[in-house]
Amino acid sequence: MPKRVDHAQRRAHIADALARVAAREGLHTVTLRGVAAEAGVSLNLVQHYFGTKAELMHAALLRLERLSHERWSARLAQLPRPVTPRALFEAFLAEALPTDGPSRDFHLVWTAYATLAMTDPELAAQPFVEGPDRLERQLAEVLRRAQRDGALDPRRDPAAEAARLLTLSHGLGTSVLVGQRSPDAAHALLHAHLDEVFGADETGGAHGASSE
Amino acid sequence: MPKRVDHAQRRAHIADALARVAAREGLHTVTLRGVAAEAGVSLNLVQHYFGTKAELMHAALLRLERLSHERWSARLAQLPRPVTPRALFEAFLAEALPTDGPSRDFHLVWTAYATLAMTDPELAAQPFVEGPDRLERQLAEVLRRAQRDGALDPRRDPAAEAARLLTLSHGLGTSVLVGQRSPDAAHALLHAHLDEVFGADETGGAHGASSE
DNA sequence: CTTTTCATGGTACAGCTGTACTATGAAAAA
DNA sequence: TTTTTCATAGTACAGCTGTACCATGAAAAG
Known part of the structure; x- marks a missing residue:
């Protein structure tokens, strides 16, 4: 096996880039190239970790949900x-x-x-x-x-x-x-x-x- | 002058077509060609009455607002x-x-x-x-x-x-x-x-x- | 009847988008 | 060392989109 990379981390990094673009210019302006540029990676890398745009959109949504849930839990805990x-x-x-x-x-x-x-x-x-x-x-x-x-x-x-x-x-x-x-x-x-x-x-x- | 056409009516017809498409498939899927097809007119006609897509979107929004206001007034009146x-x-x-x-x-x-x-x-x-x-x-x-x-x-x-x-x-x-x-x-x-x-x-x- | 005006249609074009394909290099496994 | 595996990059391509341009025909104006 080659370089060993944490897939979850890469996906999170890219999904966060999507969220930033969406927050700045609107979710409807999100493109694979735009997200790649925001994340500082190549277009192909986005494809490599998500395959299709629909899957990227879905993954970014799930991440938003997870982060939100975690924030709420943390606030409750403290x-x-x-x-x-x-x-x-x-x-x-x-x-x-x-x-x-x-x-x-x-x-x-x-x-x-x-x-x-x-x-x-x-x-x-x-x-x-x-x-x-x-x-x-x-x-x-x-x-x-x-x-x-x-x-x-x-x-x-x-x-x-x-x-x-x-x-x-x-x-x-x-x-x-x-x-x-x-x-x-x-x-x-x-x-x-x-x-x-x-x-x-x-x-x-x-x-x-x-x-x- | 040629055929004499009610501009406001044509614009309303096309704006309504946009609303239908947006309600059915989402506002983000709205295209000039899609609206033209829904309205039963040619692509060029949409351009002719609105010039740019941004103006069509804006006009459709204003129409939505006007219709909503009229509905509310009518309900109040009766x-x-x-x-x-x-x-x-x-x-x-x-x-x-x-x-x-x-x-x-x-x-x-x-x-x-x-x-x-x-x-x-x-x-x-x-x-x-x-x-x-x-x-x-x-x-x-x-x-x-x-x-x-x-x-x-x-x-x-x-x-x-x-x-x-x-x-x-x-x-x-x-x-x-x-x-x-x-x-x-x-x-x-x-x-x-x-x-x-x-x-x-x-x-x-x-x-x-x-x-x- | 001519001429002008304009509603309407068709088409072309450049740009962008998602996706597929190929290449390369480095690190792990043999 | 050799081979395999995979992260990463570059590029190509077909499709769609907004927009500009040209054509036509009918009706009003002269």
Whole structure:
């Protein structure tokens, strides 16, 4: 055998290059040559590790999903214990909104993929269904626990609240990406929503709906 | 002068053809030849009425926006008077979700355009900022009136509630388009949200969150 | 009737894209 | 050392895309 190369690493390197190009110029402008140039490799190398463009696109999507999942897990892991429901949802809110540059890039490309998947049946719609579904169940479970601990009004439906929060954050995310809302405004809105769900009406908390 | 032709009509015909192609196969697959074939005209005719592809794309977007605005106005106009806030929001909810085929097609293409606008600066992001902004102000005004009439808890912030409702409906719309949620489920969720905002908790209304 | 105007059609062309093919050189295996 | 294996590079090619150009015919204007 010859030079011995870590295939997974090479594929990740190229997939990341695709994500950068897509974030900068749009997913629809992605070409094999463009990705190769961004990755600093030859066109043939991209072909060698992915064969076809469709497979590259698919692999880059899977990588995006994996990285996103890992970021979320890492953020959860470094929450101060014990993890209060409110803290967990604050973490979610910080992760789900495109605030800083890298986060914005990720959400941009992810949204572009989702749009693609709406019409391209071969591009698996799985990530856009199973991913959110899993997150929704996870959040619903947290809410159920919060109810048992008395931190959430027992009259609320945990599943519905989880769905509403996820949907709201997603909608706010795209409104930020498109330039309708500032990240701060989105953050404030989602924060106010959490206040309402967790019943901060009477406590007079000085959270403020302004920036920061 | 020769044959006399209604330019606006020809342009609308071709723009509609673009929308159909985009709804069926994705906005990224749109080509001048494809649109021409869909419209049943020659390639040159598309060039003749739009000159460049960028202008065709732009014109089709403007037409989408105009048609959407007209649909919304028409739905508002045929509401039974006097228009109660709740009825108006029900109408909004019915218009904003991709339920039937045509509505799904519209939201699909609209979302694709929005995704494009996130990275293409020349494609005006205006429609995706000014449109929602105007709608948001409109809904906020309705909520303010509702507060004066005692139909809405005065402690609620009309602007924030309008933003939340719009964002929620948009998020639900994409979740339907991507296949995560059924139109009925989205409808039920938004309905429950309205119930909460308008305070239907204690009235015991039998609205039901099922498929109707 | 002539002439002009313009809607419509056909075709050509340069550029880019995905993909296939061939070559080379280095390192591991024999 | 010889052979094999594979990472990497270069190149070719057919297809499609946007755009420019030319042709034609009919209807309005003179």
